[in-house]
Amino acid sequence: MGILEVRDVNKRFGGLKALDKVELDVEEGSVHAIIGPNGAGKSTFLNCLVGLLIPDSGAVTFNGKSLLGIKPHEINQAGVSRVFQTPExxxxxxxxxxxxxxxxxxxxxxxxxxxxxxxxxxxxxxxxxxxxxxxxxxxxxxxxxxxxxxxxxxxxxxxxxxxxxxPKLLLLDEPTAGMSRADTNNTIDLLKSIGGRGITKVIIEHDMHVVFSLADKVSVMAQGTVIAEGTPESIKGDPRVQEAYLGGAHL
Amino acid sequence: MIKITPRNDMILLGGFILAVLTMPIWLTPIGAGYPDLLQRFAIYGIFAIGFNILFGLTGYLSFGHAAFLGVGSYTAVWSFKLLGMSVIPAVLFAVITSGLFAVLIGYISLRRSGIYFSILTLAFAQMSYNMAYSVLTPITNGETGLQLSQQDPRVIDSLFGVPVTEGIPATNLFGIEMSGYPGFYFCAIMLIISFYISMRIFRSPFGIMLKAVKSNSNRMSYTGLNMRPYTLTAFIISGMFAGLAGSLLAVTDPLAGAERMQWTASGEVVLMTILGGVGTLIGPVIGAGVIKYFENIFSAFNDSALHDIFSFLPDFLENAVVAVTGLFVGDGWHLTLGALFVIIVVFLPGGIIEGITRIYQRVTRKKQINSVTSTEAQPGE
Structure with a gap:
C-alpha cells in the first residue's frame, strides 16, 4: 500500500494513446523517479495527477482519496504540490x-x-x-x-x-532541466536536505546523475506505459530499459 | 522605492485626507474650486478607486462598470421618491442593489478571462443601457430620465412630518441640503472612506491573493487557492463602489438617465485608472481628477473664446490657429483626451504615478550619486 496508487490509467489524444494502462505505487517517504525517452508520456502522467488533465479511465488514489475529477486547488489542499518544468x-x-x-x-x-x-x-x-x-x-x-x-x-x-x-507529496517535473552541472548538484543537495521532512517525492528526470543520486525506486516509461520498475541498480542493468531508453546502448 | 509600512500608509492616508478636504482652497487658483466640479472629482475618484480594485489588482478588465454606476443612480433616485430625501437610505440601498447586480453579472462574466471577460461585461452593460431605454421604462422613465416629483410618496419623510414644500424638496443629510459645498464635503468623506477601504484591501491577505490572480493564475490554483471566489468578491466590491459613486451623482443632482450606463462611461473609468496608474492606490483618484478637470476646461472653450486668446496674432493666422485648436476643444475635447491617452500609454505605461516615481528617483539618485542603486522601483505603491 503506497501513499499514491495509480491503477490502469489511460489517456488518449485523438488517435494517440498517450497513457496506456499505467500502474504505479509510491511508498510513503520515498523518492520515486520516473524516467523514459521523450514522448514516453511522463509529463502527461504528471498532469493527470494534479488535475491539469483528466484520464479517460483508471484510478488515482492519494492517501486513500481519489484525485480524479477534483480541481487543481483541491488536489493541492489534499497535500500534493508540484514543481513545473518551466518555473511557475x-x-x-x-x-x-x-x-x-x-x-x-x-x-x-x-x-x-x-x-x-x-x-x-x-x-x-x-x-x-x-x-x-x-x-x-x-x-x-x-x-x-x-x-x-x-x-x-x-x-x-x-x-x-x-x-x-x-506537502505530503511533492511532484517535480525535470527539476534540473537546463541547469549547469554546478546548479544541478546544488539542487540535488537541496532535495536531499529536504528528504528528512518525510515528504514523498515523485521526480521526472532525464539526467541519470540526478536519478541515481536521489531515487529509492525508479519506474521506466516508454510509449505510454511502465515497462520496468525497481531500484536504480536493477534498472541500470535491465536490458528492456536499455532497449527502450537508449536504443540498446549501455548506460 | 518607498517601503510599505503601516506608518507610511498612515502618512499617505493623512496626506490624502488633508488634500481632499482642502481641495476648495488649492484648486481655486486653477479655476476648479467650485462645488459642482469638486463633487465630480470626488465621485469619479470613488468610481475609479473601485474599478482599480478589480482591474488594478486582479487584471480583469471590466468594460461595463458604468452599468453599476447607473444602477446606483436609479436606486438612489427611487429611494428619494419612495422613502424620503435623506441621503443615507439612498446611498445604502444603491450600494446593496449594485452589489447584487455585480453578483449576477460577475458570476456569469467571470467564467471567462481576458478579452472574453471584457466583452461579456460590455455586453451586459449595453444590455442594461438598452433595457433602461426600452422595456424597463416604468422603472427608469426611459429617455426623459428618472426625476423627482411633487407627488412622490416619500413615506419616511411624511411619517416624520417633514413639511411639504412648494417645489421639489432637496436631498439632505440630517437637514443639511446636499448641494454646493455641503454636497462636496459629503462626497469627499465618502471618497476618503473609499480610499481607506481600498488601502486596507491592498495591504490585506485578500489583496495579495488578488495580485496573485493577476500575476499567475496557474500557479495560484496549484498553490491550493480557488481563484473564482476571489475574483467574484473583487468584482462585487468593485461594483459596490461604482454603485456608491452612482448614488452620489444622484445625491448631488437627483435625476438618473440611461446615458450614465453607456459604454463611453465605462470606457472613461478605464482611461482614468490607466492615466493615473493601474494598480496604485492613489493613481486612479488623480486620473479621475485630471480627466474631469480637462473635460471641464476644454469643453468650455468655444470659437469666440479662442479668438480672444489668439487675438494678438494677425487676422489670417488667428483664423487658422483657431480652426485647428477648435478641433480639440468644446465638443471635440475627446480628441484631446484621446491624444493625452496615447501619449500616456506610449511613454508612461504606469500612468501619472510612474511619472512622479521617475522624477522622485532622479532627484534622490542625484543626492546619493556615489551609492549604488539596487532594485528597479515598482510603480509607486
Whole structure:
C-alpha cells in the first residue's frame, strides 16, 4: 500500500494513446523517479495527477482519496504540490510575497475573505515565509521582484513555494532541466536536505546523475506505459530499459 | 522605492485626507474650486478607486462598470421618491442593489478571462443601457430620465412630518441640503472612506491573493487557492463602489438617465485608472481628477473664446490657429483626451504615478550619486 496508487490509467489524444494502462505505487517517504525517452508520456502522467488533465479511465488514489475529477486547488489542499518544468512563480511580485501566498493558502484554505488585516502584521506567516527563504538561500533577495531572478533561482523559489506548504507529496517535473552541472548538484543537495521532512517525492528526470543520486525506486516509461520498475541498480542493468531508453546502448 | 509600512500608509492616508478636504482652497487658483466640479472629482475618484480594485489588482478588465454606476443612480433616485430625501437610505440601498447586480453579472462574466471577460461585461452593460431605454421604462422613465416629483410618496419623510414644500424638496443629510459645498464635503468623506477601504484591501491577505490572480493564475490554483471566489468578491466590491459613486451623482443632482450606463462611461473609468496608474492606490483618484478637470476646461472653450486668446496674432493666422485648436476643444475635447491617452500609454505605461516615481528617483539618485542603486522601483505603491 503506497501513499499514491495509480491503477490502469489511460489517456488518449485523438488517435494517440498517450497513457496506456499505467500502474504505479509510491511508498510513503520515498523518492520515486520516473524516467523514459521523450514522448514516453511522463509529463502527461504528471498532469493527470494534479488535475491539469483528466484520464479517460483508471484510478488515482492519494492517501486513500481519489484525485480524479477534483480541481487543481483541491488536489493541492489534499497535500500534493508540484514543481513545473518551466518555473511557475508570481513573476511580478516580490520573493517574499511569492512565499507568503502559499503559506496563507496552506493555513487559511482555498478561499478566505481576509480583507481587513495587514499582511505585514501577520507574524506567523511572515516568520514561516522568511524562514523558508533562508533555508533555500534566497533571503537576501526577498524584496526583489521574482521575475528578475535567474532561471536556477526561479526554480529554487518555486521549490520553496511548494515546501512551505508542508506537502505530503511533492511532484517535480525535470527539476534540473537546463541547469549547469554546478546548479544541478546544488539542487540535488537541496532535495536531499529536504528528504528528512518525510515528504514523498515523485521526480521526472532525464539526467541519470540526478536519478541515481536521489531515487529509492525508479519506474521506466516508454510509449505510454511502465515497462520496468525497481531500484536504480536493477534498472541500470535491465536490458528492456536499455532497449527502450537508449536504443540498446549501455548506460 | 518607498517601503510599505503601516506608518507610511498612515502618512499617505493623512496626506490624502488633508488634500481632499482642502481641495476648495488649492484648486481655486486653477479655476476648479467650485462645488459642482469638486463633487465630480470626488465621485469619479470613488468610481475609479473601485474599478482599480478589480482591474488594478486582479487584471480583469471590466468594460461595463458604468452599468453599476447607473444602477446606483436609479436606486438612489427611487429611494428619494419612495422613502424620503435623506441621503443615507439612498446611498445604502444603491450600494446593496449594485452589489447584487455585480453578483449576477460577475458570476456569469467571470467564467471567462481576458478579452472574453471584457466583452461579456460590455455586453451586459449595453444590455442594461438598452433595457433602461426600452422595456424597463416604468422603472427608469426611459429617455426623459428618472426625476423627482411633487407627488412622490416619500413615506419616511411624511411619517416624520417633514413639511411639504412648494417645489421639489432637496436631498439632505440630517437637514443639511446636499448641494454646493455641503454636497462636496459629503462626497469627499465618502471618497476618503473609499480610499481607506481600498488601502486596507491592498495591504490585506485578500489583496495579495488578488495580485496573485493577476500575476499567475496557474500557479495560484496549484498553490491550493480557488481563484473564482476571489475574483467574484473583487468584482462585487468593485461594483459596490461604482454603485456608491452612482448614488452620489444622484445625491448631488437627483435625476438618473440611461446615458450614465453607456459604454463611453465605462470606457472613461478605464482611461482614468490607466492615466493615473493601474494598480496604485492613489493613481486612479488623480486620473479621475485630471480627466474631469480637462473635460471641464476644454469643453468650455468655444470659437469666440479662442479668438480672444489668439487675438494678438494677425487676422489670417488667428483664423487658422483657431480652426485647428477648435478641433480639440468644446465638443471635440475627446480628441484631446484621446491624444493625452496615447501619449500616456506610449511613454508612461504606469500612468501619472510612474511619472512622479521617475522624477522622485532622479532627484534622490542625484543626492546619493556615489551609492549604488539596487532594485528597479515598482510603480509607486
Amino acid at each position: 512563480i508570481f513573476a511580478d511580485l516580490s520573493l517574499l510575497d511569492n512565499v507568503i501566498i502559499p503559506t496563507f493558502a496552506a493555513r487559511d484554505g482555498a478561499f478566505s475573505f481576509n480583507a481587513w488585516k495587514r499582511v505585514d502584521n501577520d507574524n506567523e506567516v511572515h516568520e514561516k515565509a522568511e524562514h523558508m527563504l533562508e533555508e533555500i538561500g534566497l533571503i537576501e533577495k526577498k524584496d526583489i521582484i521574482a521575475g528578475s531572478l535567474s532561471r536556477g533561482d526561479k526554480r529554487r523559489l518555486e521549490l520553496a513555494m511548494c515546501l512551505v506548504q508542508n
